[in-house]
Amino acid sequence: MDDTLPATSAPDTAVVVANLGTPDAPTAPAVRRYLAEFLHDYRVVPLTRWLWCPLLHFVILPLRSGRVAKKYAGIWMDGGSPLAVHTRRLAEGMQARLPGVRVVHAMRYGNPSLAGTLQRLRDAGARRIVVLPLYPQYSTTTTASVDDVARRVDGVRVLQDYHVDPGWVEAVAASIRDAWANGTRGERLLFSFHGIPQRLVDAGDPYQRHCRASTDAIARALGIDPSDIVLTFQSRFGREPWLQPYTDETLRALAAQGVKQVDVVCPGFAVDCLETLEEIAMQNAELFHEAGGETLRYIPCLNDAPAHADALAALARRELDAMA
Numbered sequence: 001m002d003d004t005l006p007a008t009s010a011p012d013t014a015v016v017v018a019n020l021g022t023p024d025a026p027t028a029p030a031v032r033r034y035l036a037e038f039l040h041d042y043r044v045v046p047l048t049r050w051l052w053c054p055l056l057h058f059v060i061l062p063l064r065s066g067r068v069a070k071k072y073a074g075i076w077m078d079g080g081s082p083l084a085v086h087t088r089r090l091a092e093g094m095q096a097r098l099p100g101v102r103v104v105h106a107m108r109y110g111n112p113s114l115a116g117t118l119q120r121l122r123d124a125g126a127r128r129i130v131v132l133p134l135y136p137q138y139s140t141t142t143t144a145s146v147d148d149v150a151r152r153v154d155g156v157r158v159l160q161d162y163h164v165d166p167g168w169v170e171a172v173a174a175s176i177r178d179a180w181a182n183g184t185r186g187e188r189l190l191f192s193f194h195g196i197p198q199r200l201v202d203a204g205d206p207y208q209r210h211c212r213a214s215t216d217a218i219a220r221a222l223g224i225d226p227s228d229i230v231l232t233f234q235s236r237f238g239r240e241p242w243l244q245p246y247t248d249e250t251l252r253a254l255a256a257q258g259v260k261q262v263d264v265v266c267p268g269f270a271v272d273c274l275e276t277l278e279e280i281a282m283q284n285a286e287l288f289h290e291a292g293g294e295t296l297r298y299i300p301c302l303n304d305a306p307a308h309a310d311a312l313a314a315l316a317r318r319e320l321d322a323m324a
Protein backbone atom coordinates (compact mmCIF):
# COMPACT_ATOMS: atom_id res chain seq x y z
CA MET A 1 0.00 0.00 0.00
CA ASP A 2 1.26 3.47 -0.90
CA ASP A 3 1.57 5.40 2.33
CA THR A 4 3.80 8.14 0.96
CA LEU A 5 1.36 10.69 -0.37
CA PRO A 6 3.24 13.63 -1.86
CA ALA A 7 3.25 16.73 0.33
CA THR A 8 1.65 19.75 -1.37
CA SER A 9 0.57 23.15 -0.18
CA ALA A 10 -3.17 22.48 -0.59
CA PRO A 11 -4.09 19.35 1.31
CA ASP A 12 -7.76 20.34 1.53
CA THR A 13 -8.45 19.46 -2.13
CA ALA A 14 -7.49 16.23 -3.86
CA VAL A 15 -8.09 14.22 -7.00
CA VAL A 16 -7.78 10.44 -6.95
CA VAL A 17 -7.22 8.86 -10.35
CA ALA A 18 -8.68 5.41 -9.80
CA ASN A 19 -8.10 2.35 -11.94
CA LEU A 20 -9.08 -1.31 -11.70
CA GLY A 21 -5.83 -2.65 -10.24
CA THR A 22 -3.26 -5.19 -11.27
CA PRO A 23 -0.91 -7.71 -9.64
CA ASP A 24 2.22 -6.47 -7.83
CA ALA A 25 4.39 -9.03 -9.65
CA PRO A 26 4.04 -11.33 -12.67
CA THR A 27 3.99 -14.41 -10.43
CA ALA A 28 1.28 -16.96 -9.63
CA PRO A 29 0.99 -15.96 -5.91
CA ALA A 30 0.71 -12.23 -6.74
CA VAL A 31 -1.85 -12.87 -9.51
CA ARG A 32 -3.78 -15.12 -7.15
CA ARG A 33 -3.94 -12.41 -4.47
CA TYR A 34 -5.15 -9.85 -7.03
CA LEU A 35 -7.72 -12.12 -8.66
CA ALA A 36 -9.03 -13.25 -5.28
CA GLU A 37 -9.81 -9.66 -4.27
CA PHE A 38 -11.22 -8.76 -7.69
CA LEU A 39 -13.39 -11.84 -8.08
CA HIS A 40 -14.76 -11.61 -4.52
CA ASP A 41 -16.43 -8.31 -5.43
CA TYR A 42 -20.17 -8.90 -5.62
CA ARG A 43 -20.35 -6.22 -8.36
CA VAL A 44 -18.15 -8.42 -10.53
CA VAL A 45 -19.52 -11.87 -9.65
CA PRO A 46 -22.97 -11.68 -7.99
CA LEU A 47 -23.24 -15.40 -7.28
CA THR A 48 -24.24 -16.60 -3.84
CA ARG A 49 -21.02 -17.10 -1.82
CA TRP A 50 -21.64 -20.71 -0.81
CA LEU A 51 -21.60 -21.56 -4.51
CA TRP A 52 -18.94 -19.11 -5.73
CA CYS A 53 -16.29 -19.39 -2.96
CA PRO A 54 -15.59 -23.12 -3.37
CA LEU A 55 -15.49 -22.72 -7.16
CA LEU A 56 -13.20 -19.68 -6.90
CA HIS A 57 -10.80 -21.06 -4.26
CA PHE A 58 -10.58 -24.67 -5.43
CA VAL A 59 -10.95 -24.38 -9.21
CA ILE A 60 -10.58 -20.91 -10.74
CA LEU A 61 -7.70 -19.46 -8.68
CA PRO A 62 -5.52 -22.60 -8.76
CA LEU A 63 -6.06 -23.10 -12.50
CA ARG A 64 -5.97 -19.48 -13.62
CA SER A 65 -3.25 -17.81 -11.53
CA GLY A 66 -0.21 -19.51 -13.07
CA ARG A 67 -1.53 -19.26 -16.62
CA VAL A 68 -2.39 -15.55 -16.27
CA ALA A 69 0.95 -14.83 -14.51
CA LYS A 70 2.78 -15.99 -17.66
CA LYS A 71 0.71 -13.52 -19.71
CA TYR A 72 1.64 -10.68 -17.33
CA ALA A 73 5.31 -11.72 -17.56
CA GLY A 74 5.12 -11.19 -21.34
CA ILE A 75 4.09 -7.52 -21.01
CA TRP A 76 5.79 -6.52 -17.71
CA MET A 77 7.63 -3.18 -17.77
CA ASP A 78 10.68 -1.98 -15.80
CA GLY A 79 8.45 -0.04 -13.40
CA GLY A 80 5.85 -2.80 -12.97
CA SER A 81 2.60 -3.86 -14.59
CA PRO A 82 1.73 -1.63 -17.59
CA LEU A 83 -1.60 -0.67 -16.01
CA ALA A 84 0.19 0.53 -12.87
CA VAL A 85 3.01 2.32 -14.71
CA HIS A 86 0.70 4.18 -17.13
CA THR A 87 -1.84 5.07 -14.42
CA ARG A 88 0.93 6.51 -12.24
CA ARG A 89 2.36 8.56 -15.13
CA LEU A 90 -1.09 9.82 -16.13
CA ALA A 91 -1.73 11.00 -12.56
CA GLU A 92 1.66 12.79 -12.61
CA GLY A 93 0.66 14.49 -15.86
CA MET A 94 -2.62 15.60 -14.29
CA GLN A 95 -0.78 16.88 -11.19
CA ALA A 96 1.24 19.19 -13.44
CA ARG A 97 -2.05 20.60 -14.82
CA LEU A 98 -3.79 21.02 -11.47
CA PRO A 99 -1.65 23.33 -9.33
CA GLY A 100 -2.97 23.71 -5.80
CA VAL A 101 -4.63 20.29 -5.89
CA ARG A 102 -3.08 17.05 -4.66
CA VAL A 103 -3.36 14.40 -7.40
CA VAL A 104 -2.71 10.76 -6.56
CA HIS A 105 -3.58 7.44 -8.14
CA ALA A 106 -5.22 4.42 -6.52
CA MET A 107 -6.56 0.99 -7.44
CA ARG A 108 -9.95 -0.58 -6.71
CA TYR A 109 -8.22 -3.95 -6.25
CA GLY A 110 -4.58 -4.36 -5.18
CA ASN A 111 -2.19 -1.49 -4.45
CA PRO A 112 -2.26 1.39 -3.69
CA SER A 113 -5.74 0.62 -2.41
CA LEU A 114 -8.53 3.11 -3.02
CA ALA A 115 -9.94 2.74 0.50
CA GLY A 116 -6.52 3.32 2.12
CA THR A 117 -5.71 6.25 -0.15
CA LEU A 118 -9.01 8.03 0.61
CA GLN A 119 -8.55 7.49 4.32
CA ARG A 120 -5.00 8.85 4.27
CA LEU A 121 -6.10 11.90 2.27
CA ARG A 122 -8.82 12.58 4.87
CA ASP A 123 -6.32 12.08 7.71
CA ALA A 124 -3.97 14.54 5.99
CA GLY A 125 -6.74 17.16 5.95
CA ALA A 126 -8.37 16.77 2.52
CA ARG A 127 -12.01 17.84 2.76
CA ARG A 128 -12.87 17.98 -0.95
CA ILE A 129 -11.91 14.86 -2.88
CA VAL A 130 -12.84 14.00 -6.46
CA VAL A 131 -12.41 10.40 -7.54
CA LEU A 132 -11.94 10.01 -11.26
CA PRO A 133 -12.44 6.34 -12.22
CA LEU A 134 -10.51 5.60 -15.41
CA TYR A 135 -13.61 4.09 -17.02
CA PRO A 136 -14.96 6.34 -19.78
CA GLN A 137 -18.16 4.26 -19.97
CA TYR A 138 -20.23 3.65 -16.82
CA SER A 139 -20.84 0.07 -15.71
CA THR A 140 -22.20 -1.44 -12.52
CA THR A 141 -19.20 -3.82 -12.67
CA THR A 142 -16.60 -1.05 -12.56
CA THR A 143 -17.72 2.52 -11.77
CA ALA A 144 -20.36 1.43 -9.25
CA SER A 145 -17.76 -0.65 -7.44
CA VAL A 146 -15.53 2.43 -7.06
CA ASP A 147 -18.62 4.25 -5.76
CA ASP A 148 -19.17 1.52 -3.16
CA VAL A 149 -15.76 2.30 -1.64
CA ALA A 150 -15.91 6.09 -2.05
CA ARG A 151 -19.34 6.37 -0.46
CA ARG A 152 -17.91 5.19 2.87
CA VAL A 153 -15.77 8.36 3.09
CA ASP A 154 -17.06 11.91 3.71
CA GLY A 155 -16.37 14.74 1.27
CA VAL A 156 -15.86 12.52 -1.79
CA ARG A 157 -17.46 12.95 -5.21
CA VAL A 158 -17.08 10.31 -7.94
CA LEU A 159 -17.14 11.19 -11.65
CA GLN A 160 -19.65 8.76 -13.15
CA ASP A 161 -18.50 8.63 -16.78
CA TYR A 162 -17.00 10.67 -19.62
CA HIS A 163 -17.98 8.56 -22.59
CA VAL A 164 -18.82 11.50 -24.90
CA ASP A 165 -16.74 14.22 -23.26
CA PRO A 166 -15.52 16.39 -26.19
CA GLY A 167 -11.93 16.67 -24.88
CA TRP A 168 -11.62 12.92 -24.42
CA VAL A 169 -13.32 12.11 -27.77
CA GLU A 170 -10.93 14.46 -29.59
CA ALA A 171 -7.90 12.97 -27.80
CA VAL A 172 -8.87 9.43 -28.93
CA ALA A 173 -9.64 10.65 -32.46
CA ALA A 174 -6.26 12.43 -32.63
CA SER A 175 -4.47 9.22 -31.55
CA ILE A 176 -6.16 7.36 -34.43
CA ARG A 177 -5.29 10.16 -36.90
CA ASP A 178 -1.66 9.90 -35.70
CA ALA A 179 -1.63 6.17 -36.39
CA TRP A 180 -2.89 6.88 -39.89
CA ALA A 181 -0.49 9.78 -40.49
CA ASN A 182 2.01 7.73 -42.47
CA GLY A 183 -0.73 6.63 -44.88
CA THR A 184 -1.04 3.08 -43.58
CA ARG A 185 -4.75 2.96 -42.83
CA GLY A 186 -6.36 -0.47 -42.41
CA GLU A 187 -9.40 -1.53 -44.42
CA ARG A 188 -11.47 -1.55 -41.22
CA LEU A 189 -11.27 0.25 -37.88
CA LEU A 190 -12.38 -2.04 -35.08
CA PHE A 191 -13.43 -0.57 -31.73
CA SER A 192 -12.94 -3.28 -29.12
CA PHE A 193 -14.39 -2.74 -25.62
CA HIS A 194 -14.13 -5.00 -22.58
CA GLY A 195 -17.35 -7.04 -22.40
CA ILE A 196 -19.76 -7.58 -19.53
CA PRO A 197 -22.44 -10.26 -19.17
CA GLN A 198 -25.49 -9.59 -21.40
CA ARG A 199 -27.62 -10.25 -18.30
CA LEU A 200 -26.42 -6.96 -16.74
CA VAL A 201 -27.37 -4.89 -19.78
CA ASP A 202 -30.79 -6.57 -19.80
CA ALA A 203 -31.11 -5.46 -16.16
CA GLY A 204 -30.38 -1.82 -17.09
CA ASP A 205 -26.59 -1.37 -17.08
CA PRO A 206 -25.95 1.51 -19.56
CA TYR A 207 -22.48 0.22 -20.50
CA GLN A 208 -23.33 -1.07 -24.00
CA ARG A 209 -25.17 2.16 -24.85
CA HIS A 210 -22.17 4.18 -23.65
CA CYS A 211 -19.77 2.09 -25.77
CA ARG A 212 -21.96 2.68 -28.84
CA ALA A 213 -22.13 6.43 -28.13
CA SER A 214 -18.34 6.67 -27.63
CA THR A 215 -17.74 4.83 -30.89
CA ASP A 216 -20.16 7.06 -32.82
CA ALA A 217 -18.66 10.24 -31.35
CA ILE A 218 -15.07 9.19 -32.18
CA ALA A 219 -16.10 8.15 -35.71
CA ARG A 220 -17.83 11.50 -36.19
CA ALA A 221 -14.72 13.34 -35.02
CA LEU A 222 -12.70 11.35 -37.56
CA GLY A 223 -15.26 11.99 -40.30
CA ILE A 224 -15.24 8.35 -41.36
CA ASP A 225 -17.87 6.26 -43.07
CA PRO A 226 -19.86 4.13 -40.56
CA SER A 227 -19.38 1.09 -42.83
CA ASP A 228 -15.62 1.23 -42.17
CA ILE A 229 -16.20 0.74 -38.42
CA VAL A 230 -16.86 -2.37 -36.35
CA LEU A 231 -17.81 -2.34 -32.63
CA THR A 232 -16.93 -5.50 -30.69
CA PHE A 233 -16.50 -6.80 -27.12
CA GLN A 234 -13.50 -8.71 -25.77
CA SER A 235 -12.27 -10.47 -22.59
CA ARG A 236 -15.18 -12.85 -21.91
CA PHE A 237 -15.01 -14.54 -18.51
CA GLY A 238 -17.18 -17.55 -17.59
CA ARG A 239 -19.80 -19.45 -19.53
CA GLU A 240 -22.82 -17.17 -19.78
CA PRO A 241 -23.36 -14.97 -22.88
CA TRP A 242 -21.49 -11.66 -22.82
CA LEU A 243 -22.04 -8.61 -25.02
CA GLN A 244 -21.65 -9.42 -28.68
CA PRO A 245 -20.23 -9.43 -31.29
CA TYR A 246 -17.08 -10.89 -29.74
CA THR A 247 -13.77 -9.38 -30.87
CA ASP A 248 -12.04 -12.68 -31.63
CA GLU A 249 -14.94 -14.11 -33.67
CA THR A 250 -15.28 -10.84 -35.59
CA LEU A 251 -11.58 -10.82 -36.48
CA ARG A 252 -11.89 -14.39 -37.79
CA ALA A 253 -14.97 -13.40 -39.84
CA LEU A 254 -13.21 -10.32 -41.26
CA ALA A 255 -10.23 -12.45 -42.31
CA ALA A 256 -12.62 -14.95 -43.92
CA GLN A 257 -14.22 -12.07 -45.87
CA GLY A 258 -10.79 -11.24 -47.29
CA VAL A 259 -9.95 -8.23 -45.10
CA LYS A 260 -6.14 -8.10 -44.86
CA GLN A 261 -5.39 -5.00 -42.78
CA VAL A 262 -7.34 -4.11 -39.67
CA ASP A 263 -6.71 -1.34 -37.14
CA VAL A 264 -7.89 -1.95 -33.58
CA VAL A 265 -8.49 0.73 -30.96
CA CYS A 266 -9.73 0.13 -27.39
CA PRO A 267 -11.42 3.32 -26.11
CA GLY A 268 -12.84 1.60 -23.03
CA PHE A 269 -9.33 1.33 -21.59
CA ALA A 270 -7.72 4.57 -20.48
CA VAL A 271 -4.30 2.97 -20.27
CA ASP A 272 -2.69 -0.10 -21.75
CA CYS A 273 -2.97 -3.30 -19.76
CA LEU A 274 -3.15 -7.06 -20.07
CA GLU A 275 -6.39 -6.89 -22.06
CA THR A 276 -4.93 -4.60 -24.74
CA LEU A 277 -1.23 -5.51 -24.88
CA GLU A 278 -1.58 -9.27 -24.52
CA GLU A 279 -5.13 -10.08 -25.65
CA ILE A 280 -5.40 -7.67 -28.59
CA ALA A 281 -1.86 -6.83 -29.71
CA MET A 282 -0.48 -10.36 -29.23
CA GLN A 283 -3.20 -13.04 -29.04
CA ASN A 284 -5.76 -11.51 -31.42
CA ALA A 285 -3.09 -10.34 -33.87
CA GLU A 286 -1.91 -13.94 -34.12
CA LEU A 287 -5.48 -15.22 -34.45
CA PHE A 288 -6.18 -12.73 -37.30
CA HIS A 289 -3.04 -13.79 -39.09
CA GLU A 290 -3.81 -17.50 -38.72
CA ALA A 291 -7.31 -16.88 -40.12
CA GLY A 292 -5.82 -15.39 -43.31
CA GLY A 293 -5.46 -11.72 -42.41
CA GLU A 294 -2.12 -9.96 -42.83
CA THR A 295 -1.78 -7.18 -40.29
CA LEU A 296 -3.66 -6.30 -37.13
CA ARG A 297 -2.35 -2.92 -36.08
CA TYR A 298 -3.10 -2.09 -32.45
CA ILE A 299 -3.51 1.64 -31.78
CA PRO A 300 -2.30 2.20 -28.17
CA CYS A 301 -4.44 3.63 -25.39
CA LEU A 302 -4.03 7.32 -24.56
CA ASN A 303 -1.87 6.46 -21.52
CA ASP A 304 -0.01 9.60 -20.36
CA ALA A 305 -0.39 11.52 -23.64
CA PRO A 306 -0.62 15.30 -23.01
CA ALA A 307 -4.09 15.46 -24.65
CA HIS A 308 -5.30 12.74 -22.25
CA ALA A 309 -3.94 14.50 -19.16
CA ASP A 310 -5.48 17.78 -20.45
CA ALA A 311 -8.92 16.22 -20.94
CA LEU A 312 -9.00 14.42 -17.58
CA ALA A 313 -7.59 17.39 -15.66
CA ALA A 314 -10.37 19.55 -17.13
CA LEU A 315 -12.97 16.96 -16.06
CA ALA A 316 -11.50 16.81 -12.55
CA ARG A 317 -11.50 20.60 -12.29
CA ARG A 318 -15.17 20.69 -13.31
CA GLU A 319 -16.09 18.10 -10.65
CA LEU A 320 -14.15 20.04 -7.99
CA ASP A 321 -15.92 23.27 -8.96
CA ALA A 322 -19.27 21.48 -8.68
CA MET A 323 -18.37 20.63 -5.04
CA ALA A 324 -17.44 24.14 -4.02
Ligand SMILES: C=CC1=C(C)c2cc3[nH]c(cc4nc(cc5[nH]c(cc1n2)c(C)c5CCC(=O)O)C(CCC(=O)O)=C4C)c(C)c3C=C
Pocket residue numbers: 020021022023035043044045064068081083135139141142194195196197235237268269272273274275
Ligand atom coordinates in the same frame (compact mmCIF):
# COMPACT_ATOMS: atom_id res chain seq x y z
C1 LIG B 1 -12.68 -1.37 -18.96
C2 LIG B 1 -13.64 -1.84 -18.22
C3 LIG B 1 -13.74 -3.18 -17.64
C4 LIG B 1 -14.92 -3.87 -17.44
C5 LIG B 1 -16.31 -3.41 -17.77
C6 LIG B 1 -14.57 -5.13 -16.84
C7 LIG B 1 -15.49 -6.11 -16.49
C8 LIG B 1 -15.14 -7.39 -16.04
N1 LIG B 1 -13.88 -7.96 -15.97
C9 LIG B 1 -13.96 -9.24 -15.50
C10 LIG B 1 -12.90 -10.14 -15.29
C11 LIG B 1 -11.52 -9.85 -15.47
N2 LIG B 1 -10.98 -8.70 -16.01
C12 LIG B 1 -9.63 -8.77 -15.95
C13 LIG B 1 -8.72 -7.81 -16.34
C14 LIG B 1 -9.05 -6.48 -16.64
N3 LIG B 1 -10.31 -5.94 -16.75
C15 LIG B 1 -10.24 -4.60 -17.03
C16 LIG B 1 -11.28 -3.70 -17.22
C17 LIG B 1 -12.65 -4.03 -17.17
N4 LIG B 1 -13.21 -5.17 -16.69
C18 LIG B 1 -8.84 -4.27 -17.09
C19 LIG B 1 -8.30 -2.88 -17.33
C20 LIG B 1 -8.11 -5.43 -16.88
C21 LIG B 1 -6.59 -5.58 -16.95
C22 LIG B 1 -5.89 -5.54 -15.62
C23 LIG B 1 -4.40 -5.58 -15.75
O1 LIG B 1 -3.75 -5.93 -14.75
O2 LIG B 1 -3.77 -5.26 -16.78
C24 LIG B 1 -9.25 -10.01 -15.34
C25 LIG B 1 -7.80 -10.42 -14.99
C26 LIG B 1 -7.06 -11.10 -16.05
C27 LIG B 1 -7.58 -12.52 -16.24
O3 LIG B 1 -7.61 -13.30 -15.29
O4 LIG B 1 -8.01 -12.80 -17.36
C28 LIG B 1 -10.43 -10.70 -15.05
C29 LIG B 1 -10.57 -12.05 -14.39
C30 LIG B 1 -15.33 -9.50 -15.22
C31 LIG B 1 -15.85 -10.82 -14.65
C32 LIG B 1 -16.07 -8.36 -15.56
C33 LIG B 1 -17.50 -8.10 -15.49
C34 LIG B 1 -18.42 -8.81 -14.90
Ligand SMILES: [Fe+2]
Pocket residue numbers: 040053056057
Ligand atom coordinates in the same frame (compact mmCIF):
# COMPACT_ATOMS: atom_id res chain seq x y z
FE1 LIG C 1 -14.13 -16.76 -0.73
Ligand SMILES: [Fe+2]
Pocket residue numbers: 194235
Ligand atom coordinates in the same frame (compact mmCIF):
# COMPACT_ATOMS: atom_id res chain seq x y z
FE1 LIG D 1 -12.10 -7.08 -16.69
